[in-house]
Amino acid sequence: MVVATFNVNSVRARLPVLLEWLASAQPDVVVLQETKVEDAKFPLKELEPSGYDIEIHGQQRYNGVAVLSKLPIEDIDFGFNREGLPDDCRLLRTTIGGLQIINTYVPNGNSVGSEKWAYKMLWLEAFKSYVEEQCDMGAPTVWLGDVNIAPKPDDVFEPETKLGDVGHHPDEFSRLKAIVELGWTDCFRKFTSGPGHYTFWDFRIPNSFKRDLGWRIDHIYASPALAGKCRRCWVDKSQRGMEKPSDHTPVLAEFYV
16 A cells, blocks of 8 residues: 655645646555645545545645545544644544554744744644554554654755754654654655655745755654555655645655555
């Protein structure tokens, strides 16, 4: 089974790119982030010919997650389901083909010390509790999505200048480490080491993609029961050559299940 994560940065704006990429890559399951559309306006009709079952959890203009699957989608659950945290359409959990799949769009954080930064820290802590309390780490489980953290120097361009910035900050490192230490394996780093393997290139930086000034912030993690069944994991940059691409690019992993 091939699973993929793709921050589309607006599913309606990126619909031609998404349709072309789905037809080419043919993942069995793909989770989307930052769909930026309320459920009633999600382009279900346009995506129907692609042959995927679709579950959506969106809101107007911001955030939004979805899952597209060639197999039946079961046991659908949205959000943290706990008091004190808004349901801002960043978390979708389901079961597909015997795999528990957790799709996350972690908050960006905006600027260190801001209210949005504090919310990012709270969200990461809440997600750790969510995994501990609601996810069976003894079962085959994939956690994937836009994590909005480049956890190692190899995961960001010019890391010596980025340390302490949003996305590459010790407070983020510690919280992500606490989650990963619950038993997750970073599937991409299981097979590939070294710098230069990025998934996001900021449109605000001129020619960032051509200059490869990127960040590896889109991740795929496997539970202990699944990590040994991961055959490969790779970044697919093909959609960046299409017209009006997302600022992120897909990451895919293949599992024997």
